[in-house]
Amino acid sequence: MAESILSIDPRKCTGCKLCDLACAREKTGTGNLERSCIKTTLSPADQLNGPIVCLHCQEPECAKVCPTGALVKNPENGIVAMEEAKCIGCLLCTMACPYGGIYPDGDAQKVYKCDLCGGHPRCLSPCEPEALDFVDLTKDYAALAVSEDMLYPGLSFCPGCGLELSVRMALKVIGPNAIISVAPSCTAACGVSGFQDTTGSKIPVFYPLLTNSASMLTGVKRHFQRRNVQVHTVAIVGDGGTADVGFQSLSGAAERGENILYICFNNEGYMNTGIQRSGTTPKGAWTTTTPVGRSMKGKKQRAKNIPLLMAMHGVPYVATLNFAYPEDFLAKIRRAMEIKDGLIYLEAFAPCPVGWKHKAERTIEIARLAVQTDFFPLWEADHGVFRITRPMENRRSVKKYLESMGKYSHLEPGEIEEVQAGVDENLKLLKKLADRP
């Protein structure tokens, strides 16, 4: 099922109304812009122009309120279509649509709206500034839905584990032509590397030491390179094995240019061994080794910024990933798989309900909050070119993120401000690197 929709970037719209004209011509054979299904607004007062049009929503509000069921989303092509014979012109849909995408046709006592011209919208080609595009969204979801999970079910991760979700998603994209190394971590302990002669992974897996994922994987990769066999060698490591005891071997492999796909699943602590602080535990966070009491209130030191450190090694591809933004996640894994000229470092955000003290059912929401507050910005550095892949134009205050979990519940307002300042500073640096204003 392919579903493409019109994508609109109002910031690029010049207000030329050529899209309105193209639609009017197509639908009415006239140049009457009043009858276009896409309606451009110019607002000098807001310094913004942009069209409004039906967005063919996943759960269309118009369809929910239509008294005769005249509005239906086609399950094949995703188009929200209007059956004219059924329309009584009650206009309830015009009241329901929050995007102003459906309009009254007073004379006919009906409504009219965009139907994507059956899949080839006419409004596209006239748009020179490319404020309008036609985007295929579901390709990714459809692909994910049919790709096989490379790990078996029934592994013993905690309910709501963000790490498990990230690993399974990543491996679905990477696919069966891979060998994974699983460092001592929750991933290993929950059965992925297996016990005796069984593994929780359907693909070959081995179990390095906490200090040397990158070294051991180097050996494996070089062996297959010598035999001229194309296979992805993927390191699945936690933050402890990456930022602390494993950094030496990782740094060496990066400098040597080893073509390994190194993914750090960052749950901000040594969770497997009982929630101890690591080099990536954020400042102020509670852990069992940075408890909250009389002499200490959470971790005193700031976290290391490993992705940035790895980018400074000059490796061909570095990126931050978050499963709450699946298209971004998938695109980055795919890009990583293309790279052949050196080490790829990916850092995947992994909320830990037990270690971070939040409800298991909030994992995805918290992962999303981390991006929305810029606590964990989504960016990449592709051969030295930095790009913030998901800019937050109007991001939320980091307080919202900190409030969502128990490990920060002891923070004073002044400390929260400090965290916000740290977030701002980090983002400023990223923007400078990405050369964004």
Added chain:
Amino acid sequence: MRPVIIGNSTAAIAAVEAIHQYAPEVSPVLIAQEALPPYSPTALIALAEGRIQEKELFFRDAGVYRRNHVEEKLGKRAMGIYPRERFVILENGEQIPFSKLLIAAGARPKRPEAPGLGDGEALTLRSIEDARRLAMRLKASREACIVGAGLIGMELAQAFLAKGMATKVVEIMPHIIPASFDRAAALIIQRVFEERGVRFFLNASDLSFQSRNQSGVKQVSVGGTSVGNADVILWTTGISPRIDLVGGTLIRVHRGIWVNQKMETSVAGIYAAGDIAEAPDFFSGEPAMNPILPAAAAQGRVAGMNMIGQEAEFPGNLKMNIFAYFGRVAFSVGEIVPSMGDEEVVIRHTAQEYGKILLRSGKLTGGVFVNLDVEPGIFRAMVASREDFSSSKRRFMEDIRSFSRVWMMRRRTEGVGPREGFSRTGRRVPGNDAGLAQATLPIQQEHKT
């Protein structure tokens, strides 16, 4: 023991579909008086007029029950509920046990009652039978009398005008459509109808009917004075929720069946939704009736979700109504008259156009618009957003259309930024959050954040 739903219109089907979406293995029982697929009273005028046929009326086909794994008991009327024993009793004596119950039985039209009016001499319009009866009568009617100038009455007036019938409208209140429009808006609308020959009798008291020599024709008198004849009388003075269904139980009723934000009644495990329910108001949180289709759809969905353990909350009853008449549009959202301390900003008032917004501590509490260019859905979203617009009052007055559209565009892109996708040229491009954007502008928030 399964969930049981009494009702077969908007709220009931919204609940059925929500249950199927989140718990497809559950097989609810649906009890409905009419052995018909689901339809909404909103479409009955168009049916009676002949603008649609019966096959177009139903908003789902008869397969909706099978598709959603529903065991239907159509053509069976629910007579009573036994909350403690957990069963519903039908007219034929059959007992239907329930684990959870949704009462979405709607409302019946207010009974025509006036001196000189015999049984069946005035028509109501609430069921398909009513519509069929009206359609038959209209074949030979020349003069209509509509009692009750609410939205339904005025829609009927428009329909009768289209048929070339002489129409008079009797209304007890000082202006027409009092529940949805203020006096200024009502006058503009009324004038348009009067220009086309409709006669209005407002502030009407002592309505009575007298027989004429011809059968089927009555003389109409208001305040003791004859105002002419009518060969078809429509009684559209409102609806009464079917609260008799919960008589004898501890299910709390006031004007309707009282429910909380989860659409649960005072008895645990029993829910109500739609025209029968009295749910918290969007602004005050106080129980309020809101017999409009969008509310029924939202309430039914919330009730269905809660019935199968998928927690959802109804954001509150927000009034909204829209009236299309002779190529014009009038609509209102939320409050239409200011309460103590509210600010009323009239943004336009001419002979043809009217626009006014109400603000309380800077937040929109309502608006009334007649023939003003503004997308009703966007304005509704602005009210529902509870955003502070006190610094934008001038913008409402200067150019409400651009202002509201830009507000919507900004909200859609704020906080989420461009998104990845695969463009027609195959390259990765930033786009907008189009298909998922409703997450930033929910009409109903279904999951607690």
